[in-house]
Structure formats: C-alpha cells, structure tokens
Amino acid sequence: MEASEKKGIVFMDLDGTVLDNRLNLIPESTMEAIDMLKASGYLVVISTGRDMDTHYSLRYKNMIAPDAIIHHNGNKITVGNELLFEHTMDMELVRRIYEFCREHGYCVGTSIGNEDFFLNPEIKLAADRSFKKVVERHFVPFEQIFERGLKVTALSYAGNISEEKPIVEAAFPEVRLFPFSGGLGADVIEVGYSKAEGMKKLCVYYHMDRDCTYAFGDSHNDIPLLKAAAVGVAMGNADPEAKAAADYITDDIRHDGIFNACRHFGLI
Secondary structure: OOHHHOOEEEEEOOEOOOEEOOOOEOOHHHHHHHHHHHHOOEEEEEEOOOOOOOOOOHHHHHHHOOOEEEEHHHOEEEEOOEEEEEOOOOHHHHHHHHHHHHHHOOEEEEEEOOEEEEOOHHHHHHHHHHHOOOOOOOEEEOOHHHHOOOOOOOEEEEOOHHHHHHHHHHHOOOEEEEEOOOOOEEEEEEOOOOHHHHHHHHHHHHOOOHHHEEEEEOOHHHHHHHHHOOEEEEOOOOOHHHHHHOOEEOOOHHHOHHHHHHHHOOOO
8 A cells, every 4th residue: 555545644652652661562452453553554653762773672663563763752764764864963062961961970871773872871770670671781981972973863861850850951951851751761852853843754755644643652752742643642651741732541551552542543
C-alpha cells in the first residue's frame, strides 16, 4: 500500500508507552496492536527522546519495524533507512553546558552509536537502575565528544530534576529540560524542537492531514505531540501533566493500554 493510500499516522512514544522499562519488554498486546495497525492501513511512527540507532535501542527498533522514527524529540527523523531530517546542537552551547555541569557536579551526556558519553556516569547509572531491570551502558568520558569532533543531536540529563531543572534552564535559556517519568532524568532539547515539530515534518512527507494523526505518550516530552495530534492518548501510567494534555486516557502499559485505545477509536 502506497503512503498516499494510508488511513493515517499513529505516533507512539517508546519508554513507558510501548516499552515497559521495569520489565524491559514490549507487551504482547502492544505488538499485536502495532501489527494490526499496519495491516489496517495506518503508518506507525515511534516518537522518542532516544536515538533509536544507538546500541541499547536497536533491538526495539527491529522488533517494532516502524515506518518512520522521530528520534531525540524531533531533532532527527528517519523513514526506513533514509535520513529525512537532522539538527545538531551548536558545539559552543554543548561545551558551555558541559563546563556548567562539571562545575556543579551534575550529570549530562548523550549516546552516540555504541558509546555513552556522560559526566558523572554513576548518577546516570543510578537513575537507570531505579526504573530498569536491565541496563546496558558503554560509558566513555564526555570530553571525547570534543576530542573526536562528534556531532551532538541532543543531550540527556540525570539527577534531581525538580531541584536542578530550573537552575539549568535559567543558565541556558536556549534549552528546555523535559523530565522523564519518575523525575530522575530529562531530555535536554534546544527551544524550537519537539516531537510535535517532527510530526509536522512527517505529515508533509507523507502528504497526510493532521486530522488523520493519533499520538500515544506518557511523559513531559510527549505533551507537545499529544496536543498537536488530532487525537492525543495518554497512558494510564502517564504523568499527570501528560494526562491533562491528552484527549483520552487509556489503561496503563501493563493492562493493554495501546491495544484498548486502538480498539476504542476503531483503528484496529
């Protein structure tokens, strides 16, 4: 079926929406819903704060086999093996954030390919272990980003977000921190980029009207997309702010939330 013949686009966050992080698995009902959506003529797009091409995300990318991916909250978009869009952060900004976090003892970094470049990696590891059963990290010093001239699409932050988020955003008004569920980490994104902006680019690419879009999410970085899609669905396990932004609240991830919502809206 050609893209022009598709019924619509279903955008799904990964962590806490498609992927149960505590069990480190995708529920069977979610995979069934994804397969049924594809068979019913819908495009399935993963929309995440991760780069799905990194070592700890590739297996989920391969399992889901989405039509497209919005990586790093809209800073990178791929359609199959095609790179549709990519924004890289200004390295002077990255260096200033690095110096600030090093001075304050904060944890910031990014994952590129098979490596995880983080300041104070023990903080990141503790945050990972707080909500994941299995953690796979290949830590290398953050400084190697500069030494090797690597591109940074987005940054990730770990720590006490309720206390540290306003401090970092006050020091760097050109970025926003989108907290993860649980409050022990956040995506660090330049102002002007979001999953919603990624949605707009893919609607143009697929010649699809916004009225044919559905979005599923559970956290702060999903809020722009939940508001921008024709129908925004928050998981039962979502943060209160994400639920408030949604048009509909489904069951939680462990009680067939995606499958039940797709049935509710007649998508499958």
